[in-house]
Amino acid sequence: MIQWSVMTSPAPWPAVPGIAYGGDYNPEQWPRETWREDVVLMREAGVNLVSVGIFSWGLIETAEGIFDFEWLDELLDLLHENGISVDLGTPTASPPAWFFSAYPHARAVNKEGVPMGFGSRGMASHSAAEYVKAIGTFSSELARRYADHPAVVMWHVHNEYGVPVGEDYSELSVGAFREWLRARYGTLDALNAAWGTAFWGQNYGEWHHITAPGRAPSTINQAQKLDFMRFTDAALRECYIVERDAIRAFAKQPITTNFMAHQSFTTDLWKWAEIVDIVSNDHYLTAADAEGEIGLSLAADYTRSLAGGKPWILMEHSTSAVNWQPRNVAKLPGEMARNSLSHFGRGADAILFFQWRASRAGVEKFHSAMVPHAGTDSRVWREVVELGAALSKVGEVKGSEVRADVAVLYDLESIWAQEFEWRPSEDLDPRERIRAYYERLWRDGLTVDLAHPSADLSGYKLVVAPASYLLSAADAANLTTYVEQGGTLLVSCFSAIVDEHDAVHEGGFVAPLGGALGLTVEEFLPLRESVVVSASLDDGTELAPTVWQEDIRLEGAEVVATHTSGPGTGEPAVTRNSLGKGYGWYVGTVLSVADLKPVLARVYQDADIAPSGLPERVEVITRRGETEDFVIAINHRDDAVTLAVTGEDLLSGDTLTGEWELGAGDVAAIRTAPAAEGGGR
């Protein structure tokens, strides 16, 4: 059983009864009569929580030090009178025009040295003293005024840190980077050694000679780039902490900021999870993906894992299409409910949207909303009302948890490092591999946590490492111990290559996992573009690997699949090693989601787990309550499926026994007897 699944104290949670329902509310764009219409409609839809003030800096602090809270007073009072709670935002993601006019040097600068201009959002330098002062002051003033307002149940700091821009190449940022490096390394000798500056003559003799990895004639030292990403993340966290602490000085409500798990890649969320009171997340479907529910599940599982398994808040998703993708596909009828229930099933006890009412103007006018441009006589509005009604029936699920037998390792530093230039093959994509392995597990009906490679993994039967290019010796030892103690570990190719400084591990490729996997890799054999080769599993199953083969040096592992064409002909494609009480599997190539099926089937046997046996695209997740379990079932298919969960469907009120049908596109939330301790999980 994993560490965090034993809750020692209740999570802080906004004082909203039942499942929270609502969204971002930006009434600044509307006249007062619309406000009054809004609260009526909110009540109709069952909305009980709205996020307010996310982009209101310039309308509150109208000039430096001049605060006008009147409209916000009126708004919060109106909401409170109507029983709608408020998640009060600090609008620091978008400083006002006067700020940049007064402090033009406080603008973020891009890699080419161009300072960002006004007119969109999010252009402040995290390292500008005036910015940091201004956000502290604003947060203080806001908290001072509203800490005790009865409508306010939570604080929402900033918006999507790192989006649209995280890295700042300004002189202010470079100065802060040097300080951060000095704190990290202590001496220039240590830094020179860590970065390997002897190569290409990059050694530093003075701290102030160090720059940001901006525009250069060729590829920049990847250790420097990696540290710049870490520094950026740390600088953003410092900004958050300034605001959090300013609020906390006045207010007792939980404080959060909204993540973009596996959708934005600037912030290392394992670290952020430690500094928020509640984990909250924004999620948007990838419109080009006709099976968007898989990416959604990955993001939701990652978010729950960030929350230590505790319930979390879906701070933003969309009722239908978004506006910022190349083709903004609308959600199909019922899809919004399926999406919402999937988040809910995976631990979200708050289902919120961006945004309440579609904006007539501004860059997101084509983003769907709870109240669409078409008004309330519309499919979207009717489904919004239906969803509100549905969520009002499942309040008892609140606080229950999801438990998983399988963990997929997720380390943003490894993704960063692998995505820098000059890797063996640009076709080997860490995000694609994470998705591919996750998708295989999802299609097999297994519930999955995401985990950092340094985590205590002993509660998991299976740990999958799809993209562990950067893996510290300590983390590799953690994985090796996991195997020794009985775990099953599955590692994908190009893992355990470099340490935390992007330096190749002594001993060669994969050496730190050599004990767990029973092999090392002598040489990579990337394939030319679009080449497909062949491999055979030892049971004769034919596979069609792509992208990558390897010259593998077996050191105890047995060969489970072998390449039968390509430069790696005769080399192992899949291996299995036995170490202590556990097993270390290795896939030394790139397999499609389909080709992973027979391979994973073998791995599951070692891990003593089994696929759900349900047809693909039927999503079934269990939330464990104190005395009862709740099974959330979602049928993404175009036909009905047969399920055999016994209990009461909280949504329909039906009592379910024996085998029953879940219609095409339908959802259910079934109160059922708890599974036997340790069984099934």
Added chain:
Amino acid sequence: MIQWSVMTSPAPWPAVPGIAYGGDYNPEQWPRETWREDVVLMREAGVNLVSVGIFSWGLIETAEGIFDFEWLDELLDLLHENGISVDLGTPTASPPAWFFSAYPHARAVNKEGVPMGFGSRGMASHSAAEYVKAIGTFSSELARRYADHPAVVMWHVHNEYGVPVGEDYSELSVGAFREWLRARYGTLDALNAAWGTAFWGQNYGEWHHITAPGRAPSTINQAQKLDFMRFTDAALRECYIVERDAIRAFAKQPITTNFMAHQSFTTDLWKWAEIVDIVSNDHYLTAADAEGEIGLSLAADYTRSLAGGKPWILMEHSTSAVNWQPRNVAKLPGEMARNSLSHFGRGADAILFFQWRASRAGVEKFHSAMVPHAGTDSRVWREVVELGAALSKVGEVKGSEVRADVAVLYDLESIWAQEFEWRPSEDLDPRERIRAYYERLWRDGLTVDLAHPSADLSGYKLVVAPASYLLSAADAANLTTYVEQGGTLLVSCFSAIVDEHDAVHEGGFVAPLGGALGLTVEEFLPLRESVVVSASLDDGTELAPTVWQEDIRLEGAEVVATHTSGPGTGEPAVTRNSLGKGYGWYVGTVLSVADLKPVLARVYQDADIAPSGLPERVEVITRRGETEDFVIAINHRDDAVTLAVTGEDLLSGDTLTGEWELGAGDVAAIRTAPAAEGGGR
């Protein structure tokens, strides 16, 4: 009958007998003996008008305030002695090196903040006081010297405004932008409301906080961008007016500047048409398009419409290949004549080329010319001489007009607005849709005007709106009135979505045309990339829509075609509404030119018009003279076609009666009896 077809006063026209023929003449590149050879050859080719001085600033004003007119005196005298008239250019599109050396801040700056460098052309900031002063001075001096020169019959200000660069992000431009905005909006409250700055916290408290929409971390407010495009266009027009007025102080000849209708998209030509004495246009084939004559026709029809239906000048086209496209396909034998006759048939009473003699040096050395690198023993020269001879036979056509029953709406502001980022689907391309609908009408043999949506449309039987994303309430009312009074209106999807500030119309999508079309649109259903769906016309014809479907709310319209696959299955694809005496058709999807055929056939019935019945790619246009008509017929096909126009072919001298053949690739210009008033049109 449309407003402008009743001419109340004769158009100003350069004093050149018959159809003007010639081109840009840049003798600065050549020694004097070549000049003398040139005029001999010009006479051989029938050239009677050349444009001179377009790029001669630095050779005339050799240093600031130092003018050397000697060579130009000599040139104009030489031309005049040889009976060749001159269109005298102001070379202000390309200020000399000394200007930018003296005034480096007068350079245009791109979106990234990089000032444009010297070595190409067109890099001056429209908002630099020194530039505006310099062009005024130059134009004055030029006009003072040559206003009474007998060779000069016209003035040619600048060259292709907005090309190669229009938008300027310099501080000077930003300052001018603020002034323009202050004049437009009066108060910041009005601007904040118009731009919807409440969204993303962009409200402005001071005019000087406003910037140009340059480099920013995310998408910039589209209303701001739209106003910046309008401002740029206005600033360029102000520059034109400075020069025009400077010339007018001395000279009586007509003044023009050369447009690039539907080939450049920085200048809003409806506005420019009001400030030139004669409309002139440059046109170049799109080499990748094997049926370039269709785009040519669109540009020519647009130009004629800009001219209010009056004759216009084809200021530049090419004898064969251009040099600036990826693959510069040469014209086929006869193609230059066909192109020229098509412009002529569509109202051009002057057929001019860029340029007279191919340049040996400089960036356009591979641009074809009237005298090619190969000299006069060449196909191109022989065709140039033949064309000159042909045009000398059609002088009586001069001044006659083209009339159309069909108008296609063309509003650059709508194109601008739709092409900004973050629209529902990047596959829905307004220029492509304009071309597709135009092409359908062209292939059906119908003569078409282009019109602004605010124009008096009462003279047209059919008005087509292929890309009216931005449509003001007033313009929508204009279209609605048009229908009520008996017109047939055909509107394509994603029209009437936003107002002049890019704000979604109150009432929802298409609401301002709801009365005319009998519907509104509840939600857009963009398709994923490359997806093709199916739809059926009510007569069973199968269609293959792409890109786009919609959730349509019928409010009186009848369904003519229905989607049979895709997310919009069951939704209308084509509808027809009856309002007052007219009809409002709507195509709620993207249909190919071929699929538009059966749809338009139905629309034509309502509009009481009929296709020509000729094979495709046989172009027949009628110019209406005071007492006679002239039918220009062009066969773009590889086989002969049968026509039945009665009259005299001015080119061959043949008398044509009954049915006769027009050979593959051939052209004819037939004097014929005028059509009955009101008939056929």
Added chain:
Amino acid sequence: MIQWSVMTSPAPWPAVPGIAYGGDYNPEQWPRETWREDVVLMREAGVNLVSVGIFSWGLIETAEGIFDFEWLDELLDLLHENGISVDLGTPTASPPAWFFSAYPHARAVNKEGVPMGFGSRGMASHSAAEYVKAIGTFSSELARRYADHPAVVMWHVHNEYGVPVGEDYSELSVGAFREWLRARYGTLDALNAAWGTAFWGQNYGEWHHITAPGRAPSTINQAQKLDFMRFTDAALRECYIVERDAIRAFAKQPITTNFMAHQSFTTDLWKWAEIVDIVSNDHYLTAADAEGEIGLSLAADYTRSLAGGKPWILMEHSTSAVNWQPRNVAKLPGEMARNSLSHFGRGADAILFFQWRASRAGVEKFHSAMVPHAGTDSRVWREVVELGAALSKVGEVKGSEVRADVAVLYDLESIWAQEFEWRPSEDLDPRERIRAYYERLWRDGLTVDLAHPSADLSGYKLVVAPASYLLSAADAANLTTYVEQGGTLLVSCFSAIVDEHDAVHEGGFVAPLGGALGLTVEEFLPLRESVVVSASLDDGTELAPTVWQEDIRLEGAEVVATHTSGPGTGEPAVTRNSLGKGYGWYVGTVLSVADLKPVLARVYQDADIAPSGLPERVEVITRRGETEDFVIAINHRDDAVTLAVTGEDLLSGDTLTGEWELGAGDVAAIRTAPAAEGGGR
């Protein structure tokens, strides 16, 4: 017989016995114990020459004027004690961090005006006085200290001039450019004439008005760009000469810098060859090309030709994959030896690698090395040792030369000029054409030199001009004389179009070669994208031309192939002209390597040469010694082939007579009797 094949004095050559073997050695990255392991392994592998200090500036001159030579003393002594000679590098390709911190204006600036930042390499401005002073000082100090060190046998100035960045758009560079232009043209009138500045109004009245061809609104004058490329190359050569002369003041050993023949395109190597003592070259396979040996042969033949036919040094290649391509394909077993023998067969008497030991850190950590990350129990190490042993057996070949009957013209200025914007078709790629014609000759088993069009070509039976777009009148006359005197010349389309100022030749396209080819070209007929047309050879062979047709004016040539489709139907595709004792062939279109076969077969007849008759991909080259010949045979095929060379295979020790088999992938180096003088060649 060609001029340079008569050696009047022995080439300078580093004092290394036999064939030199080794690579770049960067021990700065490793502790002292690794150094000691390194020399033991070097001896095991037969390494006798290593390049040292290439990137060590900051570790030697640790602050301005402070030199620390201790570690280098120790290293050179260690190498010398172990019998390993040293090629001592000046690390001036990568100035240290302190240099750029002290002299920030000495950074190169890109086209957009962005100064290059630190963190990669090669960012100094060639025109910064401080940079030039610093490299002179460093080279002096290095040479002063090590001129007499017994390990040092050669000097290696800088690294790959022009890579990663050559052009510098800084103010310093612009100033130097103006001086260079003043020296080239003398007067502004001459410059204005040469650049054709009359076009687009670009004439200059003052030298200081001239700028670099940086960011501009449209295409910049190509003559200006061409001169900027020439200037850049000249400025880099001046930097080289500063260092060379500083070293020569102390040292007697030969001095070189490593070229990147046909892989980098900034330096005009014909000019560089004149200022180095020995020609050396770096070569890396194009991983995407499964037949990389062809590009390798082209680079090696070009390098040998640069060396005037004398032996040269392969300064860098790779043992297996590189790291900077999109997909870094590993070398197959034996491929490294085949590659090395091919260089050796084509004249390389030194086979060196980048680098000795794979770097754990830095941007090239995934570049293969002699000692790979996997250590010595690896395929790569075993092959490195085998190759060292093989090279130790072929020492007697050293100094022998390769002679060719065929020359392919190679003029970087012509490649530069053709690759600027606004050419007739972007599909006509000069590098691709050079490769295609070279490849045809390679597949036909012919040995080829590369030659500048101004060279004495009288020793060649066949001269091929695949990409002579820019061809001066003098060079055209040289080619014409070559034909008149009995040579066979084959010219590909779009040749002899412009002179050295990118101005179209008077008389029209191809006019300067009109006499040699018996034709000129009236007009280019580029094809639309992906269009394939047809043509017939006069023997009925069908060809499938692409990209290009022409309207050809025959002036004496006979037609050998005719286009049968496309806009050039009926036009000649291939022609043959007789002039004096020789023949001028012309291919007026783009033919594939396969389609060139029947055409070249006809050309060979006129040139009195014959293909080798061997299967494709069997590479056989002869090096001519003073008394014996050496035949290097390389089988790139997957099957064995039969050869009939008589002699002793120096590698196996076998005596070969009659017909014998060379196994799949195998190599041989056979001492044989010299070919009869003048025969075969």
